[in-house]
Amino acid sequence: MSAWDFSLAAAVSGFIVFLLFALAVISSLSAQACTRVTYVGPDQRVLSGRSWDWPNDGETDLWAYPAGLARSGNGDDVNSLRWVSKFGSVTASAFNVGTADGINTAGLSVNVLYLSGSDYGQPDPNKKSLTLFSWAQFLLDNYATVNEAVADFGSGKYNLLAVPEIDGQKMHLHVSITDVTGDNAVFEYLGGKLVVHHGKQYNVMTNEPSFDQQLAINEYWKYTDGKFLPGTGDPADRFVRASYYLDNAYKTADTQMAVATVFSIIRNASVPFLNITPERPNLSPTYWRTVGDLTGKVYYFEETNRPNVFWVDLSKLDLKAGASVKKLPLAGGEIYAGETSDRFIDAKPFVLGNMSAKKTHK
Numbered sequence: 001m002s003a004w005d006f007s008l009a010a011a012v013s014g015f016i017v018f019l020l021f022a023l024a025v026i027s028s029l030s031a032q033a034c035t036r037v038t039y040v041g042p043d044q045r046v047l048s049g050r051s052w053d054w055p056n057d058g059e060t061d062l063w064a065y066p067a068g069l070a071r072s073g074n075g076d077d078v079n080s081l082r083w084v085s086k087f088g089s090v091t092a093s094a095f096n097v098g099t100a101d102g103i104n105t106a107g108l109s110v111n112v113l114y115l116s117g118s119d120y121g122q123p124d125p126n127k128k129s130l131t132l133f134s135w136a137q138f139l140l141d142n143y144a145t146v147n148e149a150v151a152d153f154g155s156g157k158y159n160l161l162a163v164p165e166i167d168g169q170k171m172h173l174h175v176s177i178t179d180v181t182g183d184n185a186v187f188e189y190l191g192g193k194l195v196v197h198h199g200k201q202y203n204v205m206t207n208e209p210s211f212d213q214q215l216a217i218n219e220y221w222k223y224t225d226g227k228f229l230p231g232t233g234d235p236a237d238r239f240v241r242a243s244y245y246l247d248n249a250y251k252t253a254d255t256q257m258a259v260a261t262v263f264s265i266i267r268n269a270s271v272p273f274l275n276i277t278p279e280r281p282n283l284s285p286t287y288w289r290t291v292g293d294l295t296g297k298v299y300y301f302e303e304t305n306r307p308n309v310f311w312v313d314l315s316k317l318d319l320k321a322g323a324s325v326k327k328l329p330l331a332g333g334e335i336y337a338g339e340t341s342d343r344f345i346d347a348k349p350f351v352l353g354n355m356s357a358k359k360t361h362k
Contacts, residue, residue, distance in 0.1 A: 034113040035238045035269040037246050038203040039262045040182040043253040048109040048178045049262040049291040050101060051270050053233075055169070057287040058094040062301065062312065062328040064344050065089050065137075067105070068321025073130025073138060074161060075353060081128035081158055085141035088319025090299045090312050092290060095166050096350040098133030099140065105319055106144035107180035107294040110136045115174040116208040120162050121192025129159035132171050133353035139177060146183040146198065153187070154196045160189060163353065176205045180294045186211050204243045206269075207235035214239045233271035233283055242269040255293065259300055262291045263309070270304070303330065308337040316341035325349045 036050040052058060066088045073081035091102030094112075103109045112135070123129055130138055143149040163171045174188040186197040186205055197211050206214065214236060221229070221240045229244055230237035245265045252258050270286035291300040297314040316339070317326070327347035328340060336343060 034111070034207065035242050035266060036111045036113060036176050036205045037242050037262065037265055037269075038178045038182060038184055039246065039249060039258065039265075040200075040203075041253055041258050042251050044182070045253070045255065045258060045293070045295040046107075046178065046180055046182045047258055047262045047291055047293055047295075048103075048111065049266045050111045050113075050289065051266050051286045052092075052100065052288045053271050053284045053286045055284050057303070057305075057331075058100065059096065059331045060092050060094060060100070060288060061330050062299075062344075063091045063093055063099075063102075063347075063349065064312075064317050064319065064326040064328075065091065065141075065349070066319045066321060066323035066325065069141070069325070069349075071134070071137065071141060071352065073128070073134040073158075073352070075351070077129065079123075079125070079127075079129050079159075081130045081134075081138070083138065083142060087141060087144065088314070088317070088323075089137075089140040090314055090317070091137065091140065092288070092301070093350070097166065098131075098352060099136040101290055102136065102140055103292040103294060103297070103299050103314070104140045104144075105297065105314055107297060108140065108143055108145065108149075109178045109292040109294055110139045111176045111178075111205070112136050112173055113176065113205060114172060114207045115188060115210070116172050118172040118174060118189050119192050120160050120189045123159040123161060127157060127159045129161050131161045131353040132163045132173050135160060135173070135175060137352055139175070143177075145179045145181070146177055146185045149177055150185050150196055150198050154185065154194070154198070156194045160194075174205075174211075176202075178292075178294065204239055204246060206239040206242070209236070218243050233274075238269040242266075245269075255296065259291050259293065263289065263300075263302065266291070273304075306335055308335065310336040310338060310340050312341055312344075313339055317344065 034053050039047040067085050069085045087104040087106050089102050089104040091099045094100040100112045176186050178184050182200050184202040188195045217236050250261050266289050273285045289302045300311040302309045324346050326344035328344045
């Protein structure tokens, strides 16, 4: 055997050992899941796409929140962080307790995803607090850019409080944010500490393991150059597929085709409606997908059990301070098509993090 053959055999052997180890790690973790990508076109148009993978649709509605809303991060608690929203936003809610996804009028997107084993640590009594259910809306309300969010929230100046189970599921969450420059950041809480990954290169996120381990696993798959890709719904497999297809995506200045391209990548990383076996009880199907055109301030939404993609042009909503909060109902099985800003109705907003809210899906 030549030195080259020996080196190649050793590399292949090491790769196989690594994959077996990675599969063992992933199989031991929850697969409550989602996938998120950031696409930057040749005209520097920035799109952020994601999927919602869960045992159900999260009783999701869309909300239009104007600037100027007074908020609390933890109800009436004396140590609660309180703020007034600087930006309007269009969001997707979850279980009427929090914001799961959305974009604001500055072109910042926020995507909340599952991360098994998240550890938010013990609250510091000298810091203001917000709960997991308030996290996404706080980011949308207060920051125009990723840099601003990393400098402020990413400094660790606030407590992030764990919350009870909702819908029979533990709320172990991490967050990705993207802005109109294509900048990205991932916020995770590991071992009680906030970990921040900040940079334009962090354009894919799924779930467990932690983000640094996802990046390491993906590096190995890059050697295959797409000749074969992992095909399961597990988080690391979806991370690899989304990364490959994003790296090789059709780059176009045509907005319609750019949106279609992002949806095609997210669909490829989605989980079908399957008969879930007892061996994989936490594998969940994709119930909805979004694409945020951060440059054009348009929010696209697709429910996987509905026939249409529809969208909301933020410029056609009144999101200035003093305007009414509005809702686009989805949880009742409503079906929409095309641009839907005129279908929003006045609505009383739910209280962020309301622990008395309904905890089980019906």
